[in-house]
């Protein structure tokens with residue numbers, strides 16, 4: 295790729311222009327959301343440095359991400375789901391947490407009565423791992439006030455691990471200590487997206503630098519918290535081959551600072567720049583073969599590397615030919631829990647040849663080469 299010149303970042307160009315386009319897309323939304331209900335909540339299983347846990351994942355409905363208000367990232371539609379007007383009270387946030395606890399109890403009861411068991415053993419009465427995302431930063435006190443953060447830490451003090459999502463700016467010792475002090479193993483999930491600053495700025499339109507991620511990782515490390523890095527495979531404007539390389543290099547680089555790397559293929563969310571490009575035939579989500587290739591190639595990296603392809607097999611999500619998508623997705627899920635790259639040797643399909651040709655021949659001026 296060519297080097298950027300300073301004028302790329304002049305007013306009306308570069309990040310400024312990205313933000314303007316993103317604000318226009320976001321302005322098209324008209325749904326509103328109840329501040330007393332979480333955006334989403336579900337039970338799952340997750341691989342952690344202490345083994346596989348039953349997890350309760352919560353997407354809290356907060357005022358939304360500050361960066362998204364300025365325009366935000368090219369692929370991120372989450373802000374379209376947050377509450378109009380920008381702030382949610384302590385009471386409403388705690389109502390959301392109560393709703394999540396109810397969801398957990400109901401679903402665990404259902405799983406037990408249906409005889410379902412998690413892969414890691416018996417269905418637990420309570421999930422050992424809690425993961426809280428906010429479509430922004432849980433550690434930003436404009437989204438989640440200190441009082442609420444402390445009350446949430448108390449609520450989950452009887453669990454073992456917690457993951458909270460945050461941009462690097464808000465990773466501060468005393469905010470992490472709220473969780474560490476009640477005895478929770480604490481991780482911060484940071485949406486780094488890529489270790490390459492140029493790709494993060496120009497393709498994702500995310501403002502921070504790799505150095506900021508490193509600083510946040512060091513702050514977390516000093517108080518005994520960990521980092522879970524989230525990477526984005528194939529932001530717009532990268533070819534399939536460039537996207538694969540970007541992920542291989544990013545995983546190697548951030549495994550130094552994060553005990554877990556979650557590498558997630560881009561999907562097409564509404565009210566985003568990616569959506570517009572996709573609509574006009576200028577964006578194809580990554581192939582599932584690319585996900586498999588990266589996981590296999592980085593299996594030796596000193597971190598747990600997982601991927602959770604959302605919307606796999608659909609036109610708006612990561613996909614192969616339509617015939618083999620479920621099989622490859624299953625292999626990826628299997629790899630997530632066992633970290634054994636040999637699972638990918640067990641899946642094959644004719645479309646692998648098409649994918650190889652795409653990786654070799656696609657360039658940013660002829661995207662996408664094949665659907």
Ligand code: SF4
Pocket residue numbers: 359360361362365366367370371372373429430461485500
């Ligand atoms: S990806 Fe994160 S930082 Fe970017 S707009 Fe979405 S919530 Fe904000």
Ligand SMILES: [Zn+2]
Pocket residue numbers: 614615616617618619643644645646
């Ligand atoms: Zn196929």
